[in-house]
Amino acid sequence: MNRLSTFNIVSLTLGFAFLYIPMLILVIYSFNESKLVTVWAGFSTKWYGELLQNEAMIDAAWVTVKVAFLSSSLATILGTMAAYVMVRRGRFFGRTLFSGMIYAPLVMPEVITGLSLLLLFIAIGLDRGVLTIVLAHTTFAMCYVSVVVSSRLISFDDSLEEAALDLGATQWEAFRLVTLPIIAPAVISGWLLAFTLSLDDLVIASFTSGPSATTLPIKIFSSVRLGVSPEINALSTIIIAIVTVGVLTASIISKRQITRRLQEEAAA
Amino acid sequence: MASSGQAEVFAPWEDPNEVPLIKIAGVTKRFGDFTAIDNVSIDIYRQEFFALLGPSGCGKTTLMRMLAGFETPSEGLISIDGQDMGAVPPNQRAVNMMFQSYALFPHLSVWDNIAFGLRRDGLSKDKVAARVEEMLKLVQLGQFARRKPHQISGGQRQRVALARSLAKAPKLLLLDEPLGALDKKLRQETQFELMDIQEKTGTTFVIVTHDQEEAMTVASRVAVMDHGQLIQVATPEVIYEQPNSVYVADFIGDVNLIEGAVGAIGDGAELLWAEGRAALMGQPGADLSKGSKATFAIRPEKIAISAEEPMDRRNRVQGKILDIGYLGNLSTYHVELPEGPVVKCEVGNRSRIERRDFTWEDEVWLSWSDTAGLVLPG
Numbered sequence A: 001m002n003r004l005s006t007f008n009i010v011s012l013t014l015g016f017a018f019l020y021i022p023m024l025i026l027v028i029y030s031f032n033e034s035k036l037v038t039v040w041a042g043f044s045t046k047w048y049g050e051l052l053q054n055e056a057m058i059d060a061a062w063v064t065v066k067v068a069f070l071s072s073s074l075a076t077i078l079g080t081m082a083a084y085v086m087v088r089r090g091r092f093f094g095r096t097l098f099s100g101m102i103y104a105p106l107v108m109p110e111v112i113t114g115l116s117l118l119l120l121f122i123a124i125g126l127d128r129g130v131l132t133i134v135l136a137h138t139t140f141a142m143c144y145v146s147v148v149v150s151s152r153l154i155s156f157d158d159s160l161e162e163a164a165l166d167l168g169a170t171q172w173e174a175f176r177l178v179t180l181p182i183i184a185p186a187v188i189s190g191w192l193l194a195f196t197l198s199l200d201d202l203v204i205a206s207f208t209s210g211p212s213a214t215t216l217p218i219k220i221f222s223s224v225r226l227g228v229s230p231e232i233n234a235l236s237t238i239i240i241a242i243v244t245v246g247v248l249t250a251s252i253i254s255k256r257q258i259t260r261r262l263q264e265e266a267a268a
Numbered sequence B: 001m002a003s004s005g006q007a008e009v010f011a012p013w014e015d016p017n018e019v020p021l022i023k024i025a026g027v028t029k030r031f032g033d034f035t036a037i038d039n040v041s042i043d044i045y046r047q048e049f050f051a052l053l054g055p056s057g058c059g060k061t062t063l064m065r066m067l068a069g070f071e072t073p074s075e076g077l078i079s080i081d082g083q084d085m086g087a088v089p090p091n092q093r094a095v096n097m098m099f100q101s102y103a104l105f106p107h108l109s110v111w112d113n114i115a116f117g118l119r120r121d122g123l124s125k126d127k128v129a130a131r132v133e134e135m136l137k138l139v140q141l142g143q144f145a146r147r148k149p150h151q152i153s154g155g156q157r158q159r160v161a162l163a164r165s166l167a168k169a170p171k172l173l174l175l176d177e178p179l180g181a182l183d184k185k186l187r188q189e190t191q192f193e194l195m196d197i198q199e200k201t202g203t204t205f206v207i208v209t210h211d212q213e214e215a216m217t218v219a220s221r222v223a224v225m226d227h228g229q230l231i232q233v234a235t236p237e238v239i240y241e242q243p244n245s246v247y248v249a250d251f252i253g254d255v256n257l258i259e260g261a262v263g264a265i266g267d268g269a270e271l272l273w274a275e276g277r278a279a280l281m282g283q284p285g286a287d288l289s290k291g292s293k294a295t296f297a298i299r300p301e302k303i304a305i306s307a308e309e310p311m312d313r314r315n316r317v318q319g320k321i322l323d324i325g326y327l328g329n330l331s332t333y334h335v336e337l338p339e340g341p342v343v344k345c346e347v348g349n350r351s352r353i354e355r356r357d358f359t360w361e362d363e364v365w366l367s368w369s370d371t372a373g374l375v376l377p378g
């Protein structure tokens, strides 16, 4: 139908191949019978079984999920508060500086963030473990949350909260009963984003983790240096599945939110 | 108040013993170095339907927001029911506001929107439900109770906003351009509905509008504002018949303005408007000093038009018909005077053949009584 369609198909295929073939190979080899990663010896799920026996791996996975859950929840609270203050409380002294400082970590190289946090933890004598990773991940994820939430708050009608106050609500009630339910989809996307960022992170976690707590990315990275095992492939496949589900959920939520907002705006 | 059996006119502002519900005393509001409200003082009485009227940007919303507690005056005092409002936050004032944008909570149903304020007061479930039902009935929205705001029409949303702000039975209800978003027909219907509801509930209403007809229709008194200043506060009749300034005369309804200087002041006031012409005679609209610049203001419907010179009237001018507008119930004539001004005159069409004798370019006489016009300073 279109003169460019062949060209389009080729470029689409190339693009997607470039992005997804490596992952596809990984997924396929996770079902390989052979111990040798590069030789196909028939279909098997035995590596998934072995993975479940690998306590170090299971521990690391558990730490990762715990860290991701705690840090994303904390980052969501702090990031939402920061966004709220910046967008809703108008101009206050030092606002520009404050907002600049909130967003700076977005462009800061991770190595620097990790290093500075490490120095801080050593300086205050905090033993490295789950707590330090949680704090570190909260620090860098909250900027992302506050970006997501403030972009929603910018289009939020100020008078809604004033109406709540006018009807006798306290500031906190106005936020909890009016603002929060309306911006909830953005807050949830922010949380999911923070969760994924924490799951993914290798650099900052390596700086801030200690012998007592290792996250999955660190575990994978260090075991891969000793050679790729099919177990790692199996593990990676599981992670890919989880991340895919997370991303899909987030995009469905934000799409629904946009549709609903359009409806409501058409009404307003 | 009303003690005798005869129907008494509602005019608490004329009673020196009446205590105003709201006192706005010398209030100024500055945003940075911009003065949005400039030394405004108004007393508003119980059960009044008080209108703030003025062009866009003159500070009407700002004044309302100070009454609601969203802005604090830079100078001056606001008290409601004898209580100084200086340190009282919006959620502790017996004042409710209907926002210009309605500000309905999009995630709550009509029912829950109306119940919102009642629940904040910690009322029991039954009481909340009873009051919400009462409000729904008042604004005739019973069958829409379960809908969300985006599932109802603009006029219905306006009524939900009204019901929500009335639910807590506030001492004072603020309405910021409540009918601005409605089309003309719905607007007029709703104006009468508002008056009806105001009467039924006995609430004091302060309404903001930039539509002078609306203010004249609904209000017990009208405050005309300009650039943050209060120009005149009076009943609609007085605002129309006795404007205290050219600004008010021009803002409210149609008016002919003829510039000149103040002549003799005696029974009435004279305006010298053209060399060698008899002075125009009118009522002084404010303090005048002889010789100062002044404007003669006369409403089009107070001017008579005739072919012969009306010798019995002092105020008579001759001119040529420039334009005729036939509006069904009345005709308007634009008459150009040789001295320059174009005067508009409006004549009711009482019989079907009346006034058909004038046509374009005709030389006609315009005249009015000594008390029909006003001489205003400036």
Ligand SMILES: Nc1ncnc2c1ncn2[C@@H]1O[C@H](COP(=O)(O)OP(=O)(O)O)[C@@H](O)[C@H]1O
Pocket: B031, B034, B036, B054, B055, B056, B057, B058, B059, B060, B061, B062, B063
């Ligand atoms: N928060 C504010 N900061 C600065 N200027 C404001 C603020 N609110 C209102 N103004 C200014 O005050 C003036 C009066 O505004 P407003 O009361 O909304 O007028 P109206 O309701 O009569 O149209 C306008 O010029 C507006 O720009």
Ligand SMILES: [Mg+2]
Pocket: B060, B061, B100, B176
């Ligand atoms: Mg306004």
